[in-house]
Amino acid sequence: MTENDMATSQPTTASRSGDRHRGGEAVLEVANLSVDLSLGSGRYPVIEEVSFTVRRGEILGVVGESGSGKSLTALSVMRMLPRAANVVSGTASYQGRDLLTMSDKDITALRGDRIGMIFQDPMAYLNPLMTVGQQIREVLELHGSSKKDAQRRSIELLELVGVRHPHKRVNDYPHQFSGGMRQRVIIAIAVANNPSLLIADEPTTALDTTVQAGILRLLAQLRDHLGAGLILITHDIGVVEQICDSVMVMYAGRVAEYGSVSEVLREPRHPYTRALMRATPRLDAPIHRRLPAIPGRPPDVTSKPSGCAFHPRCPLVMDQCKTEIPPLANRNADTRHLVACWASDKPLPQTVFSAPAQAKSRGHVDGPPVVLDIAQAHISYQGRSRLWKQGEINRVVRGVDLQIPAGRALGLVGESGCGKSTLARAIVGLVPVESGQITIGGKQWVGASKTERLALRRTVQMVFQDPYQSLNPRQTIGDIVAEPLIVHDIVERRLRGRRVSELADLVGLSRSLLDRFPYQLSGGQRQRVGIARALAMEPQLIVADEPVSALDVSVQAQIINLLADLRDELGLAYLMIAHDLSIVRNLCEDVAVMQDGRIVERGSSDDIFRSPTHPYTRTLLAASPGSPWAEQFGGVAS
Amino acid sequence: MSQYVVRRLLGAVVVLFVVSIVIFSLLHLAPGDPASVLAGPDATQSQVAAIRHGLGLDRPAVTQYFAWLGHLLTGDLGTSYTLQRPISELIGQRFGSTLQLTAAAAILMVVFGLIMGVILATTRLRVIRQIIDWLATVSLALPPFVSGVILIFLFAVLWKLLPSGGDASLVGDPAAALRKLILPSIAMALPGAPVIARLLAGEIRRSLDNEFVLTAQSKGAGRKRIVWRHVVPNSLGPALIEVGIRIGHLLGGAVVAEAIFARPGLGSLLIQSVETRDYLLAQVLLMLAITAAIVMQLVTELVIAAIDPRIRLGAKA
Amino acid sequence: GSSGNSGGSGPTGGASSVATASATGGGGNNGAILRAGIPNDFLPSALLRFNPAQRPLHRTVYDYLLDREQDGSYKASLAKSWEWSADKKTLVLTLQDGVTFHSGRKFGADDVVFTLKTAAAPKSGVQVATILKKATDVKASGANQVTVTFDQPFPAYLDALAMIPIVDSTTYADLASGKQLIGTGPFTWKSWTPGSKVMMGRNDSYWQEGKPYIGGIEFSILKQSQAMLAALQSGGIDLAVDMLARDAATMQKDSRFAVTTTPGVDVYVGCSTQLKPMDDPRVRQAVAYAIDRKRIASQVYSGFAEPSCVVWPSETPGVTQQMVNHYTYDIDKAKSLLTQAGVAGTEIELAPSPQDPGFAAAADIVQFGLEQAGLKIKRVSITAADWPKRNQSYDLPQLWISWIALTVSGPVATLMAANPLTAKANTSHMTAQGYTDKVAAELGAQSADESKSAIADLTNYMLDQAFHNTMVQAQAPRVGVKGLTGLATDATLSLVATDAKLSK
Amino acid sequence: MSTTATLPPVGPAQGEPSPDGRLLTRGLWGRYVQALRSARGAAGLGIVLVVVLIAVFAPTLLSYGAYEQGPDALTGPSAHHLLGTDEVGRDLLARLLAGTRVDLIITLIAVPTAAVAGTLLGLLGMLSRFVGALFQRIFDVLLGVPAVILGVAVAIAMAPGMKSVIIAIVLVTLPMFGRQAGTALAGQLPLDYVAAAEVLGFPRRRIMLRHVLPNIVDAIFVRIAFTMAQAITIEGGLSVIGLGIQSPQPSLGSMIKGGSAYLLTTPSYALAPVGVVILLVVGYTMVSDALNQAVLRK
Numbered sequence A: 001m002t003e004n005d006m007a008t009s010q011p012t013t014a015s016r017s018g019d020r021h022r023g024g025e026a027v028l029e030v031a032n033l034s035v036d037l038s039l040g041s042g043r044y045p046v047i048e049e050v051s052f053t054v055r056r057g058e059i060l061g062v063v064g065e066s067g068s069g070k071s072l073t074a075l076s077v078m079r080m081l082p083r084a085a086n087v088v089s090g091t092a093s094y095q096g097r098d099l100l101t102m103s104d105k106d107i108t109a110l111r112g113d114r115i116g117m118i119f120q121d122p123m124a125y126l127n128p129l130m131t132v133g134q135q136i137r138e139v140l141e142l143h144g145s146s147k148k149d150a151q152r153r154s155i156e157l158l159e160l161v162g163v164r165h166p167h168k169r170v171n172d173y174p175h176q177f178s179g180g181m182r183q184r185v186i187i188a189i190a191v192a193n194n195p196s197l198l199i200a201d202e203p204t205t206a207l208d209t210t211v212q213a214g215i216l217r218l219l220a221q222l223r224d225h226l227g228a229g230l231i232l233i234t235h236d237i238g239v240v241e242q243i244c245d246s247v248m249v250m251y252a253g254r255v256a257e258y259g260s261v262s263e264v265l266r267e268p269r270h271p272y273t274r275a276l277m278r279a280t281p282r283l284d285a286p287i288h289r290r291l292p293a294i295p296g297r298p299p300d301v302t303s304k305p306s307g308c309a310f311h312p313r314c315p316l317v318m319d320q321c322k323t324e325i326p327p328l329a330n331r332n333a334d335t336r337h338l339v340a341c342w343a344s345d346k347p348l349p350q351t352v353f354s355a356p357a358q359a360k361s362r363g364h365v366d367g368p369p370v371v372l373d374i375a376q377a378h379i380s381y382q383g384r385s386r387l388w389k390q391g392e393i394n395r396v397v398r399g400v401d402l403q404i405p406a407g408r409a410l411g412l413v414g415e416s417g418c419g420k421s422t423l424a425r426a427i428v429g430l431v432p433v434e435s436g437q438i439t440i441g442g443k444q445w446v447g448a449s450k451t452e453r454l455a456l457r458r459t460v461q462m463v464f465q466d467p468y469q470s471l472n473p474r475q476t477i478g479d480i481v482a483e484p485l486i487v488h489d490i491v492e493r494r495l496r497g498r499r500v501s502e503l504a505d506l507v508g509l510s511r512s513l514l515d516r517f518p519y520q521l522s523g524g525q526r527q528r529v530g531i532a533r534a535l536a537m538e539p540q541l542i543v544a545d546e547p548v549s550a551l552d553v554s555v556q557a558q559i560i561n562l563l564a565d566l567r568d569e570l571g572l573a574y575l576m577i578a579h580d581l582s583i584v585r586n587l588c589e590d591v592a593v594m595q596d597g598r599i600v601e602r603g604s605s606d607d608i609f610r611s612p613t614h615p616y617t618r619t620l621l622a623a624s625p626g627s628p629w630a631e632q633f634g635g636v637a638s
Numbered sequence B: 001m002s003q004y005v006v007r008r009l010l011g012a013v014v015v016l017f018v019v020s021i022v023i024f025s026l027l028h029l030a031p032g033d034p035a036s037v038l039a040g041p042d043a044t045q046s047q048v049a050a051i052r053h054g055l056g057l058d059r060p061a062v063t064q065y066f067a068w069l070g071h072l073l074t075g076d077l078g079t080s081y082t083l084q085r086p087i088s089e090l091i092g093q094r095f096g097s098t099l100q101l102t103a104a105a106a107i108l109m110v111v112f113g114l115i116m117g118v119i120l121a122t123t124r125l126r127v128i129r130q131i132i133d134w135l136a137t138v139s140l141a142l143p144p145f146v147s148g149v150i151l152i153f154l155f156a157v158l159w160k161l162l163p164s165g166g167d168a169s170l171v172g173d174p175a176a177a178l179r180k181l182i183l184p185s186i187a188m189a190l191p192g193a194p195v196i197a198r199l200l201a202g203e204i205r206r207s208l209d210n211e212f213v214l215t216a217q218s219k220g221a222g223r224k225r226i227v228w229r230h231v232v233p234n235s236l237g238p239a240l241i242e243v244g245i246r247i248g249h250l251l252g253g254a255v256v257a258e259a260i261f262a263r264p265g266l267g268s269l270l271i272q273s274v275e276t277r278d279y280l281l282a283q284v285l286l287m288l289a290i291t292a293a294i295v296m297q298l299v300t301e302l303v304i305a306a307i308d309p310r311i312r313l314g315a316k317a
Numbered sequence C: 001g002s003s004g005n006s007g008g009s010g011p012t013g014g015a016s017s018v019a020t021a022s023a024t025g026g027g028g029n030n031g032a033i034l035r036a037g038i039p040n041d042f043l044p045s046a047l048l049r050f051n052p053a054q055r056p057l058h059r060t061v062y063d064y065l066l067d068r069e070q071d072g073s074y075k076a077s078l079a080k081s082w083e084w085s086a087d088k089k090t091l092v093l094t095l096q097d098g099v100t101f102h103s104g105r106k107f108g109a110d111d112v113v114f115t116l117k118t119a120a121a122p123k124s125g126v127q128v129a130t131i132l133k134k135a136t137d138v139k140a141s142g143a144n145q146v147t148v149t150f151d152q153p154f155p156a157y158l159d160a161l162a163m164i165p166i167v168d169s170t171t172y173a174d175l176a177s178g179k180q181l182i183g184t185g186p187f188t189w190k191s192w193t194p195g196s197k198v199m200m201g202r203n204d205s206y207w208q209e210g211k212p213y214i215g216g217i218e219f220s221i222l223k224q225s226q227a228m229l230a231a232l233q234s235g236g237i238d239l240a241v242d243m244l245a246r247d248a249a250t251m252q253k254d255s256r257f258a259v260t261t262t263p264g265v266d267v268y269v270g271c272s273t274q275l276k277p278m279d280d281p282r283v284r285q286a287v288a289y290a291i292d293r294k295r296i297a298s299q300v301y302s303g304f305a306e307p308s309c310v311v312w313p314s315e316t317p318g319v320t321q322q323m324v325n326h327y328t329y330d331i332d333k334a335k336s337l338l339t340q341a342g343v344a345g346t347e348i349e350l351a352p353s354p355q356d357p358g359f360a361a362a363a364d365i366v367q368f369g370l371e372q373a374g375l376k377i378k379r380v381s382i383t384a385a386d387w388p389k390r391n392q393s394y395d396l397p398q399l400w401i402s403w404i405a406l407t408v409s410g411p412v413a414t415l416m417a418a419n420p421l422t423a424k425a426n427t428s429h430m431t432a433q434g435y436t437d438k439v440a441a442e443l444g445a446q447s448a449d450e451s452k453s454a455i456a457d458l459t460n461y462m463l464d465q466a467f468h469n470t471m472v473q474a475q476a477p478r479v480g481v482k483g484l485t486g487l488a489t490d491a492t493l494s495l496v497a498t499d500a501k502l503s504k
Numbered sequence D: 001m002s003t004t005a006t007l008p009p010v011g012p013a014q015g016e017p018s019p020d021g022r023l024l025t026r027g028l029w030g031r032y033v034q035a036l037r038s039a040r041g042a043a044g045l046g047i048v049l050v051v052v053l054i055a056v057f058a059p060t061l062l063s064y065g066a067y068e069q070g071p072d073a074l075t076g077p078s079a080h081h082l083l084g085t086d087e088v089g090r091d092l093l094a095r096l097l098a099g100t101r102v103d104l105i106i107t108l109i110a111v112p113t114a115a116v117a118g119t120l121l122g123l124l125g126m127l128s129r130f131v132g133a134l135f136q137r138i139f140d141v142l143l144g145v146p147a148v149i150l151g152v153a154v155a156i157a158m159a160p161g162m163k164s165v166i167i168a169i170v171l172v173t174l175p176m177f178g179r180q181a182g183t184a185l186a187g188q189l190p191l192d193y194v195a196a197a198e199v200l201g202f203p204r205r206r207i208m209l210r211h212v213l214p215n216i217v218d219a220i221f222v223r224i225a226f227t228m229a230q231a232i233t234i235e236g237g238l239s240v241i242g243l244g245i246q247s248p249q250p251s252l253g254s255m256i257k258g259g260s261a262y263l264l265t266t267p268s269y270a271l272a273p274v275g276v277v278i279l280l281v282v283g284y285t286m287v288s289d290a291l292n293q294a295v296l297r298k
């Protein structure tokens, strides 16, 4: 279903310049908010001295990697912190009244009436047993609407958030809605009573690029429509750039940098902000640029470094950083641009992050042999058959042609459910092709003998999306990497140990991790294990299904780089599935765009990103956050 | 929904058919037969043969099975070999007693189970939680034959407060019937209630940190409303399933309870019919017990489906 | 009396019909209803047979032609008198006149003929059919006279007559289902709730003038012994029939109750002489010595049993005290016999009959004794469903424990009908010439004296061969309230309430 | 290898909490130790062990055997017979201990059998979807049948005794393991590590036994503890309706059956085994609770 069904007015670029809102009166002023988290092992500060202001009609973007305290900040404003977390100090004054100290009765009265909240996962946050109508009406009736009004208003609201046929849909249950539509229902609930403050916690993270654009557009509109203040939590700088007026960058529970979008993103001062921005692949950046990844990963609540929490990863680190926590200070006389860094005025040393020499851009090289050749592949799933009737057939892949030459990477993009994973699974032989051929290194899965299958397996391997469930939790990392070697007797016994270590080095895993269990590793490390396991089979082609979408931005960059390097080292070919165009653009020479089961456009990334021809490709590009094509093809701010 | 119901019903029918075959062959393959039982130990072979012929037991098994099935389907349960009376009548006479017992037990079990469950989940008093928790653990150890003996010893032998067994008609002599129901129904309900309570409590606690609870909070709903409107409905599932299974099994459990509390119900009739190889009677009673269990499961499945639109309207996983 | 309407409307049927019973029954003099508890349900489908289920029925709703006394003499009942012809080949029975069935129909010779013929038919399963078949012809030689003819003289025929209740030929069809039980007896069949209750009303037009004295009987079927005990103690019943011995023992101490017993029945350890090592008489005698009869009598039957080595009741003419005590509990003798036979330590199977819970306990004691004597015992359990079949096909393990109730009706009935002892083939597979001859002698006995010596002869032979090792003569205790008098038990162990009086 | 230059520092060191907050020093089996160290677990295990030890070793201290008969029957507790004697003058204490042993043996044979067989049958879905589904359906049906009824069915098929009781227990409990394994399997199959194993070309049997099984083994152990308790109640139930252990062999159930007739005169006869049943069941239940808490709670 398309999300581009909002004919109503769009925010103008003018309304984006934060300055207008500097005038608007403050809806929410949070000062020195600190939250402790009591875990089994003790109490840890999880949010420290966070202060910010939201004005009428302003959108404040809150960015930061997972675990940086974004959600808890929001929840403490709503007085909805989990049992484990308690506010230790600070105020959050809403129109002069402190939300943190007011009586339960008062805060309950405000919730859903003056302050609305929008949550991340659209399914989980709706009560599966109540119709959306009931759930919208509940919030209305709780705050004094009559049943009749509530009924009428609920339909209005569905219409407002862009649900088609609201009269019918109002009596449907959540599971009958698509992800995007559910998110719209949640928004409808949040804005039902025209709140003056809206808090949205990653409202689009779980959604498709195109859907995401629609939701963001909707939020921008509502902001104008209600003139409410909006806190938009995200980990995607692109989103911030797109619709926020001001931005607060959080790291390890502290505000790293805070100011208007224009300033902060134009000239970021905090090394973390700068690193983050560079590490994020961008559609407008030079193509095939090697990503300047941030080394390491964000600290855990229970083990925050002393001084500036970022110092272990900081290129500008000074002794002072290790001991003293930098205050959040204004770095700019006339505008309000706050940074918490001792070295914020130093320039970043280019060397650290910039691309190493061998990161060459690849043009079309003629005549490398084709590893993967897909011809007119059709794949379909059959629903469960019953005694009396056949299960209905769901044609997922409908006639796909694709070739991947050795040593080259093909990016496969397309909206959720269009069949990307299915195709990938067919390539590695997990699902059978209905008709057409999938030829890998000259061999096919259909009718392959035992030895041929093994040969195939050793030609193509797969890297999975979710690093948390793609490793057997009951095996040590060493076993996981070694198992293929053992089962297929790839290297003789006495050399196996060495081979495993080599593989570890290859993917940049410290050997000391080999005797750990998966749950003891971070997401990035697990993804490296997954890659090492695949490499153990010494394949020529690796199918990677959204290999980084579950990772934090900084870690994401590390993995992308790793993949790029491996290609250069081992001459691997990739089929890289991603919903984030910028990643594809960064890694892959070729791009194929998929729309319900068909390849609608394909070619070298240079061409496609420069001049997309197929309308769907254009929508996709336009929808991608921070895409320069936004205006051109009717993205968010057009 | 209707399609869902139809599917479930068909399934149940198939199962019952298979079960009927199993029961039939089980009884007919096992040693001993009603003819020789009827004839008595001292009878001669010819006498037995004559009786067997009289009962039509010399026909091939398949014929007998389909004859039986045919009669079942036409609602004719047949006549007991040894008691020489219509089985429907025999069951009719005993059913009252067993129904009293199972119904009373079921009510006790469900009511206490659910109440304890909600208390367990919502109370802030650690003491109460622990007490109920302990009750649960201990009464798990009290299957009817254990609690029965204890109850009889205490209330009938030691304190002489309640009759040790027997039954009476609720219509004819309500007072006596109730007095005689107390001990056995408690004994039968005892193991079930705490299990249900725990399941419900656990589920409620889990639902309490479900995301949609946050949504409800963010709407400005109070704790009471959240618990009753959002959490409890979402928590009933597992408890209901357990209730269904246990009620379904009560009829079977009655066999033991009736043995201990000397109640002439279907249970004792079943044992008797099995011991005398009264094929038809035993078959019908076994079918009855199993059908009851299956039907109860079906009912609960449907109740849950009625509560949960995802099942009712067939959600895509 | 009102003819039996099958009042089977649930448990209520019993309770509500108490009132009606006393009302109609009360028509006569004092209408006290005797409330009796019995362990087994009624089994009308087997009415003509001799089995425990019939005990409350044969002498209440029905009458026999004759009654047999323990000493073997006969007493008139429906048959006023009986005459043997000179050649002892013809028997003429003269019936009471003025006897009517509960249906009001007049009782006559045809009913007797019908009953005897039905009982003799193969399908009937009646044990004594073998005796009845000895008669070549049974016919009505007058409205109240029946003539039976034989080709061999067979005086013991009377034993069978003292076991068969005379039924109403016209309603026999409804008997099996329990719908209508029509007899001439002192009580009328009113209603039956299988497994629960039976109501009997007073037969106001009973042929014995003025009897019965009580207004009716309400039988409650109490399978569980505790239930029966509780009912009696709580005053729920006035009489507990065939009460569990151990319960009766406890009741003896209670002054409110009086305990009577039935004549004893033979409880024995059977040996299958065809299976090794039971083919060796010494082994069988060893078994006989290894049985602790006293302990069985006191522990299993709580005193309601006489230790005895003889299958017949000790009053039976020809049986001496010395025979009764032939074998005493003597492990050493048993040991030496086994070692002589060279079978010490061999494994032997022992199966208690499931018919009575007491047998398992008795088996425990026997097993203990045998193991003391140096045999290995393997307990095999034969289900209640399987037991009859194994008996009928003479297929029992080396040792088993069971009973012969038929012995109370005299040796002839027993020897002709009881599978364990029948001469041609029996469960012990004891078909030695010696045995068959001695049995034949008893069956052919023409006079009391002949019979007496034949029994003595047979019994000694059996004691010597030890294939049927009687352990005790077990009695069934009956516990009634003190106010209950005149209750009797006949030679078929049936309950006789004709002269019973109940003062509450 | 030039790539390693820009690689991140290695992950957390031993003892330091990992991303999801669990301590690294805790191995996979450590959770069982921890479970049995917990108050509940320790108590439960203690109870069971004490009962077992007494049942196994105490008889050597007794002056009477479980089958040894004497002249005085149904004497109440006395100096010679601490619990009194039964109807044929056997020492009740000796029989109680022997009966407990019988129950322990029965459960120790039946439950593991059911656990192994059930689990393997439940995992069949890994090898053949159809067969797996078929078995799951069968398990559902068996679970629908009340335990007693299954017991009766077994009693019809064969003479009652230790064998029939064991079979009955297996019949009742096997489907639970089977269903559990089936559901667990269904939960594991969609996980990518299974897909990964297939992509790596591991044989399905290896995937089933080396990868899936270890991941569902926790649930099985918890259920085993729980099933032990259940098995004891099944034996009791069957023996009480006379379809269980047969005389002269003692068992907790058959002693309760025998003794319930003498509640008036010799209460110890029935109440002693009742006590043991309660101890054992409570003990096992507590252990399974503890395991449940520590091992399954994610």
Ligand SMILES: Nc1ncnc2c1ncn2[C@@H]1O[C@H](COP(=O)(O)OP(=O)(O)OP(=O)(O)O)[C@@H](O)[C@H]1O
Binding pocket: A037, A046, A064, A065, A066, A067, A068, A069, A070, A071, A072, A073, A082, A083, A084, A235, A300, A301
């Ligand atoms: N209910 C809770 N119990 C224990 N720890 C929690 C809980 N909620 C959050 N935390 C911890 O608090 C820290 C901050 O959590 P928070 O959800 O605010 O981060 P976030 O910025 O929202 O991350 P994400 O982008 O993944 O949502 C994290 O380390 C998290 O592990």
Ligand SMILES: Nc1ncnc2c1ncn2[C@@H]1O[C@H](COP(=O)(O)OP(=O)(O)OP(=O)(O)O)[C@@H](O)[C@H]1O
Binding pocket: A381, A382, A394, A396, A414, A415, A416, A417, A418, A419, A420, A421, A422, A423, A579
């Ligand atoms: N195992 C399955 N059985 C039946 N249908 C399936 C199965 N897996 C996927 N589908 C259906 O096939 C279609 C394509 O699924 P697929 O996972 O290939 O999409 P995708 O492009 O990978 O989406 P996403 O970007 O969300 O991963 C979807 O409609 C999905 O519902």
Ligand SMILES: [Mg+2]
Binding pocket: A070, A071, A072, A201, A202
């Ligand atoms: Mg968050």
Ligand SMILES: [Mg+2]
Binding pocket: A420, A421, A422, A545
């Ligand atoms: Mg996918």
